[in-house]
Amino acid sequence: MRRFDGRVSLVTGGGHGIGRASGLRLAAEGSSVVLADVDLKAALEVADEVNRSGGTAIAVGCDVTDRASVDSAVELATTRFGRLDVLVNTAGGMRDGTTFLDTDDDAWDRLVDLNLTGVARCIRAALPHLLVAPDGGSVVTIGSVNGMSALGGEPYSAAKAGLQNLTVNLASRYGPHGVRFNLIAPGTIRTRVWDTQPGALERLTRLYPLGRVGQPEDIAAAVAFLASDDAAWISGVVLPVDGGLLASGPMALRTDR
Template structure:
C-alpha cells in the first residue's frame, strides 16, 4: 500500500519534465493520476509509462488558459475517480528573451495566460471541489523567477511572482477548510524549458548545463525528479503543517 493509495492526483503540464516526474512519483506511491497537457503525445506517453510500471492513470487534454477546458478537466477527474485529493499546477511556458521595453505584447499575453491565469483558473476549480469534499492539497509551480528578477524574462518573472501571491492568498483563505496550498520554486532544472532558454541566450553555443551549472552553488542544475520529490512530499500527510510555504529547490541559487 502506497502513501497515496486510494487517492487521486491531478498534474497539469505532465507530458514531460517536472510534471511527468511528478505524475510518475505519485503513481509509484499509489495514487490514481490524471495526466493533463496541451500536447497529447507527451501526455499519453506519461500515462503509458505509469501503466507499464503497474500504476493507475488517465490522460485528459486541457489548455489551462481556457476556463472551459479547466472546468472539464476537474470534472473529468471526479467523474473518473470520484475524488480529487492532490492538485499540482505545473503547466507553464517560458516565452522569448528580450529587454523589458522590447517585449512583445503577444509574448506577455501568452505567458501570463498560461502561467498566471492558468494557475488561477485551475486553483479555483480545484478549491471548489476540495471545499465540497472536505479538503485537499495544492502545489503550484512557481520558480526562483518568482523570488528574484532575471533580465530578459520580465513577463515570465511577472507570471511567477503572481503564482506566489496566489498561493499565499489561497493558503490564508482556505487553510482552515482543510486545503493546504504551497508552492515550489525550481532553479535551473534539466528540462526542455531550460534548453530553450539556453538556446535563446547563447544562440545554441552552450547547452543548458554549460550555461547554468556554474551559476548554482551546488555546481550543477537539478533533475525533474528532485523537484518531484518535494512536490509529492508537500502533497502528503507528512507535510501536514506546511501551509502557504514558498520553497526554493535550486541548488542554493537564491542563497547567493
C-alpha cells in the same frame, strides 16, 4: 501503506519535464493520476508508462489558458475517479527571450495568462472538489526562482512572483476549510526547454553551490512531500528547490568559491 494510496491527483503539464516526473512520482506512491496537458500525445505516453508499471493514470488534453478545457479536465478526473485530493500546477513556460521594451501587450498578456491566470483557473475549477476531499486537499504550484530575484524575463518572472501571493492568500483563506497551498520555486532544471540553448546548462552549473543543475525528479520529490500528509502542517510556504542558488546571492557569481 504508500503516501497516496486511495488518492487522486491532477497534474497540469503532465506530459513533459517537471509535470511528467511529478505524475510518475505520485503514481509510484499510490495515487491515481490525471495527466492534463495541451500535448495530449505526450500525456498519453506518460499515462501508458504509469499503467504498464502497475499504477493508475489517465491522460486528458487540456489547455490551461482555456476555461472550458480546464473545467472538462477536472470533470473527467472526478467522474473517472470519484474524488480529487491533489492539484499540481506545472503547466507554464517562458516561450521566448524578448526584451522588456519589445514585449507588447499581447505578448505580456499571453505569458501572464499561461503562467499566472492559468494556475488561478485550474485552482478555481478544482477547489470545490479539494474542499470535500476526505483527507483534506492540497495544491502544489510550480513557480520559479525567477519570481524571487532579478533574473530577467520580466513578464514570466512577474507572473511567477504573482503565484507566491496567490499561494499565501489562498492558504490563509482555505486553510480553515482543509485545503493547503504551497509553491515550489525551482532553479534551473534539465528539461527540454533548454534544448534550444546549447551549452546553457553547462554555463549555469557554476552558479549552483551543489555543483549541478536540477533534474525533474528533484522537483517531483518536493511536490510529493508538499502534497502528502508528511506536510500536513505546512501551508503558504514558498520552497526554493534550487541547489542553493538563492541562498548564495552575489556569491553565486564569484569564481573563487
